[in-house]
Amino acid sequence: QQQVKQSPQSLIVQKGGISIINCAYENTAFDYFPWYQQFPGKGPALLIAIRPDVSEKKEGRFTISFNKSAKQFSLHIMDSQPGDSATYFCAASIDNNDMRFGAGTRLTVKP
């Protein structure tokens, strides 16, 4: 049973639109929540990460929103571009060792 549940499985957004990917977790001991971006044929690369002591973190067009009481966090991509088309994974870990990943969301941004 996956400890991190991610939705949706796939997402199609028009260029300039907002992409939103959601994740939920069960283990309240998780203390590190990163998002990774993966292009075909490549390994995942860190996009942005948050710790549970803050509710939001923004880096450029990418924002993580974190709701500790609901045990949910989400990735928002503003002004989505075709170059953002990739698979996105949320993850959670304790002490950044045993990282648990969501199932992934395939994002397609149409020009």
Added chain:
Amino acid sequence: NAGVTQTPKFQVLKTGQSMTLQCAQDMNHEYMSWYRQDPGMGLRLIHYSVGAGITDQGEVPNGYNVSRSTTEDFPLRLLSAAPSQTSVYFCASRERFSSPLHFGNGTRLTVT
């Protein structure tokens, strides 16, 4: 810097064969790990190491062995391959406790 290098890129095995997936990093990272990626399952941690001589099990360790004799290398061994081990395998490393994971480009393994 090459980062994290995985070899081979592709491999086909017959059931029962053994093989070693190689992983090397040139960033002097203490932490290294192996993941497998399957459709609809995300990435699942197989084994990890926090330094030379130290390894630990992750979420799906059965059927896999690891050892860490040097900081640079972290090979993953399949002793008797099974079709259920058909997957894409990723090796990753990181520098410090709060640092991001650096992934290799993966090894696609097919077991027939």
